[in-house]
């Protein structure tokens with residue numbers, strides 16, 4: 001079987017679909033470059049990203065699929081994992097070669113995997129919208145560092161931009177080493193010099209604004225007072241707020 | 254200064270926590286004035302209390318001073334507790350600062366009654382006006398309607414609030430008379446009805462004139478306390494049904510009574526709150542709102558109480574075995590929805606997927622059907638042939654035996670919705 005080697009980006013994936021479509025070689029194996037182990041027995045084709053080819057495939061998808069499905073595919077690309085890339089590839093190839101509306105066939109393993117993965121990515125996005133806690137820095141910027149399971153920052157931008165239109169803020173992905181900064185006009189992608197001490201989700205006290213400690217204290221107090229001891233149910237609590245997110249949460253410090 | 258505000262927040266959040274509603278859904282306010290905040294239509298829970306309830310709003314009382322003496326309430330006049338009151342500015346700056354840090358979706362403001370209803374309502378109104386008009390705050394605001402407040406004040410408040418609510422407190426008039434002789438259901442019904450009529454009227458006008466302002470866009474809700482007085486589940490859910498119908502309520506909340514008083518009319522302090530019962534009532538509420546059940550199908554004179562050991566959907570199915578088995582590949586959507594172990598999401602997927610071929614067991618499992626439960630009630634492409642018909646009570650025994658180990662491992666408090 002032929003191997004298609006691509007760079008693990010959306011553009012690369014779409015280019016691969018284009019190349020496959022031009023050649024129709026039957027079943028191939030899609031792999032990302034950094035996971036690939038060279039093997040002399042296989043015939044490897046390197047996919048060279050080509051934005052024109054990619055955008056033609058994307059346009060084709062937009063024509064064939066509803067908005068919801070396009071959103072799902074977008075989420076799956078942000079999942080950035082091998083299994084999902086393969087499902088995406090096969091799904092796209094099937095979609096263009098069969099006349100039926102295969103996206104509704106939840107009996108098909110690719111359709112199911114993509115809709116489940118998209119759900120996971122959406123859930124991570126939703127959790128970030130819920131669990132991000134801004135801290136006000138000494139220069140009046142509201143900062144939060146995150147390390148989400150999937151690359152959700154592109155999905156977060158609009159929500160935060162609409163909501164916090166009258167304050168400056170930064171959301172920084174500590175794992176993927178990039179973030180977005182809103183300056184009350186527009187959003188820019190940024191890379192921070194981590195020597196500044198922004199290595200974790202919580203700001204060091206020296207960089208906080210004067211009011212910051214009061215409000216985080218008040219919030220912690222508030223969280224304690226909402227609790228009704230007679231109803232205590234720790235298992236349910238942890239199901240809603242999994243422990244790996246506690247490091248973000250002011251009320252859990 | 255910071256100590257005083259901490260103390261107030263502790264007292265006034267503590268007194269507000271017995272109101273279980275914390276939903277921030279249904280908000281439609283958009284950030285069009287470059288201010289702060291933008292509603293999320295389905296709401297966001299920013300954290301959860303240690304008992305697993307959603308925390309979405311800053312839920313506080315303006316004051317816990319009160320001229321009334323309702324036996325079930327911590328703020329009642331005769332209760333010997335610390336009292337406090339926020340200033341309008343304090344509530345506004347707490348809300349703004351919590352919102353800016355993404356702690357909350359907005360404010361849920363309620364109050365004890367000080368002096369009289371209008372005086373109290375007028376103060377609440379000052380808070381919301383300052384937030385909306387001076388601070389350009391577009392986050393969610395849930396405001397308590399104070400029973401007995403004048404219609405002008407209520408109407409003005411409705412222009413700034415997203416949701417308004419008044420609690421019925423006791424599911425029946427008799428229960429209320431017992432614990433709060435100064436109150437009646439009518440006092441709740443009058444303002445609920447007034448607000449509902451205004452909502453309808455504003456909507457009508459908006460159809461004709463586009464810049465008519467929104468009025469309570471997220472609708473109204475109410476809360477009933479469960480287990481303080483001896484109502485049956487049937488009485489509780491019929492009251493809920495009536496209020497959903499008559500006032501188009503968005504939500505009815507059921508709050509298991511937490512003993513806070515030595516009053517002889519009430520369960521003694523230390524009694525466990527009826528959490529499983531509360532959960533069963535919520536499940537019934539869901540069946541009525543999302544699963545097409547009528548309240549009388551679930552609760553009626555021969556079944557005035559919900560089962561504690563199984564959920565109401567399963568319980569209905571077992572009493573109505575004549576409708577089963579349902580053929581997954583041909584049955585109508587609304588029948589598939591009634592199968593125990595199949596939720597709204599899976600039912601929709603089934604109806605779409607079966608157009609591509611007859612569905613098998615493994616596909617149902619992948620779609621998300623709780624097959625071990627559902628298998629007693631369905632037929633699909635490869636269902637094994639059943640040699641004998643089981644009775645409802647036998648199936649119940651199978652299901653309970655299967656879930657027994659799970660129930661034993663977990664706390665009974667944390668049963669999920671289906």
Ligand code: SF4
Pocket residue numbers: 319320321322323326327328329330364365366
């Ligand atoms: S009027 Fe409200 S705050 Fe006052 S005692 Fe009754 S329930 Fe409590």
